[in-house]
Amino acid sequence: MARRKKVYEGKAKVLYEGPEPGTFVQYFKDDATAFNAEKRATIEGKGVLNNRLSEFFMTGLNSIGVPTHFIKRINMREQLIRAVEIIPLEVVVRNVAAGSLAKRLGIEEGTPLPRPIVEFYFKDDALGDPLVAEEHILAFGWATQQDLDDMVSLGLRVNDFLSGLFLGVGIKLVDFKIEIGRIWDGDYMRLIVADEISPDSCRLWDIETGQKLDKDVFRRDLGNLADAYTEVARRLGVMPQREAGPTKPTLIN
CATH class of the missing domain: 3.30.200.20 (Phosphorylase Kinase; domain 1)
Known part of the structure; x- marks a missing residue:
């Protein structure tokens, strides 16, 4: 370095x-x-x-x-x-109620969701990365409607891939966060997955025992x-x- x-x-x-x-x-x-x-x-x-x-x-x-x-x-x-040019939004895909969703809506942690839910959070540490609606995103110009459609599509495709991968090794993908960036090929702009995908950005539970295998271990002092x-x-x-x-x-x- x-x-x-x-x-x-x-x-x-x-x-x-x-x-x-x-x-x-x-x-x-x-x-x-x-x-x-x-x-x-x-x-x-x-x-x-x-x-x-x-x-x-x-x-x-x-x-x-x-x-x-x-x-x-x-x-x-x-x-x-x-x-890439990072869009200032965190894209969170949830399969099971946990973390802020469970607390915010009073849902018991571990409750399976009827379908994957995609949420957007504004990337600003000073504000605590607040949850934002599509109307906020469009009004403040953080992304276009086409960007939002593409981001939801990317999030769900990543979810399908990761869910199957983890299921095969006995792990439940509870939720995860990705960041998305813009790149240009000539005059053509497209969106791609950026930042990282790791246990830092996912909630992962052992299917049999419910043991947490993600950063909640650190957040909640559950072990090493x-x-x-x-x-x-x-x-x-x-x-x-x-x-x-x-x-x-x-x-x-």
Whole structure:
């Protein structure tokens, strides 16, 4: 990473200028945050796991015709990605009532939803990433109606792919978040899946036991986060457990 120009640093990743125009190098950190970074820790090996898992999911999506920003993995913590213009919305797809949906509507956590629900949240940490309606998105020009239609379609296609993948290894996909970016091929603009797909951005429950295998382990102090992520990687055959490295969390004051 030496001498590279940093473009952006978020809570879990750093973007550096890529080797070619229109590319970035995305570096996965070991930092874990919750409640808009009010709770923080360093989970050794987390960045390695998320890099490998996100590569696995993005590669799978590319192979079935769902476009993503992923180009290739560079090493254990970095991947080469396409530069995109991120739409300032988080796209959340829910299959089971959990988290903010269960709390907001008074639904018992774990209640299956009659169909997948797609929600949009405005990306602004200072505001707590508030839930927004399509009318807000259109009124403030964050996306067009065609963008929204395409984002819903992308979210549901990702949901179908991930749900089947996890079901095959005994994991229930409760919900997940993706970000979507615009790219241009000449004068033609299209939307693609960006950011990452990992246990950081999904809720994953063991089908038999209900054990949580996602960032709720950290949010709710349910155990070792790296152990949970390693179990997801092991079931998917993504990475031997020994590659995850030490897993003891170190709290940051």
